[in-house]
Amino acid sequence: MTNALSKLLETNDWLMADGATGTNLFNMGLGAGDPPEFWNESEPDKIRALYRGAVDSGSDIFLTNSFGANASRLKLHNAQHRARELSRLSAELAREIADKAGRPVVVAGSVGPTGEIMEPVGTLSHALAVEMFHETAEGLKEGGADVLWLETISAPEEYRAAAEGFKLAGMPWCGTMSFDTAGRTMMGVTSSDMVQMVASIENAPLAFGANCGTGASDILRTVLGFVAQGTEMPIIAKGNAGIPKYHDGHIHYDGTPALMADYAVLARNCGARIIGGCCGTMPEHLRAMREALETRPKGERPTLEKIVEALGPFSSDNDGTGDDVAPKRERRGRRKS
């Protein structure tokens, strides 16, 4: 493997990824409802500032501003034909910042979900999904991304479609899902389901894991769920800086830099090798996480109780992986399937 991420993983026990994209861009004046990807063209200095914020705070990996740069999401802004171009621009700006960092920094081309529900329950066909992911991947590749970084996925079908699209572009990749529904993804995937799925993908990712979701405690429970499956593949944890709270007409994430530092150290203890933040995670959080990861020694794997003690309660009693999962309704009769 000659890509920049594999090289770093060979020589480092852990790597730090970046924090929020959206939260940072809103603070820079992005209007609600405006697609952030347009700024790759119209406000390149702000996108450079976003990237620099992560690099200067000690991130080894940062994601490009291309989360919604696929034909399906851009269609909402009548820009469905611009997926490849906007993806390329996001990666070009990132390449520029990474090459000036003075140390190896990985440009990870962010690929978000299409926002559609796939067949058979939804309307998006596998072939069309592959085509959309391929298009975004080609743009990120042209712009100089080191790896592709699939994130916030709920459906296994979509994860697989992305893997296929990335294969067509010949790019190495990582992929995380969002476990935001009682410890599962919106589509019901548990942490152990994801390990099985990832193991069955022909074009395997370099690393897999969880991002976003609901708060720091939950994502660590998910990481423990991955580890329990005995996977050898590097695990990614990119959790939100707490939970959004509403106060006097303003909304802020309640996770402090100190809490995110504890989260980062615990994530490593749980078994994650690539650790970062997601929504609400600002440069000050990243600096605290970096410092904690460098100065505090790796400890033993925490129990669920220890996680709750340090970071607060889970959003649900279980995450669908144990024996205490409620059973489905028993059918009275039979049916041909």
Added chain:
Amino acid sequence: MSDEDEIILSELDDDELVQQMFDDLYDGLKEEIQESVNILLGRGWQPYEVLTKALVGGMTIVGKDFRDGILFVPEVLLAANAMKGGMAILKPLLAETGAPTIGKMVIGTVKGDIHDIGKNLVGMMMEGAGFEVVDLGINNPVDNYLDTAEKEGADIVGMSALLTTTMPYMKVVIDTMIERGIRDNYIVLVGGAPLNEEFGKAIGADAYCRDAAVAVETAKEHVQRKHNRSKAG
């Protein structure tokens, strides 16, 4: 039991058939649901009875198991799709017979918000529960909600937001309703990942709905109360 015990729907008595429909909705079997709806109609059931006793009854079970984390979105969508198959048969008949409707909802994501998957799920679940749903799509300013709600004679206005930056706009919509003196004409339900009950109360919504299943239950409760009020008044 083996495959040889294949169920013949038309041989079941009414009670058994309704129970069977609950199972078939749970498993998202659209053709079987359509067949059963036709059998019940053929036996002289009123369309409204088929809707409420069989279809809505079955979807209530699906909704509860979704709420309790036993079923997930894919299963629920298949169930809703089967339900819609049955509704397609009933809808023209319901209109003919002048049966009461369960309720009508206008739904959309608020201005500035383009994230629509949650809103779509609520819309599908509401349709699955027998509500009529008018989908405004994404990025809706105040007037889209209020003009459409008036034109359609809606009972419920549903607003969705995924972003912390867009959720305050829900208050703008509610405040405008108050200004125009029409707040009490509608049940206002709000939802979306960053919201919570406290927020729903703070902005003056009738309820915050944690997920699509809760939205359906809440909508049913509030519509029932609204009907009772209008009868009493």
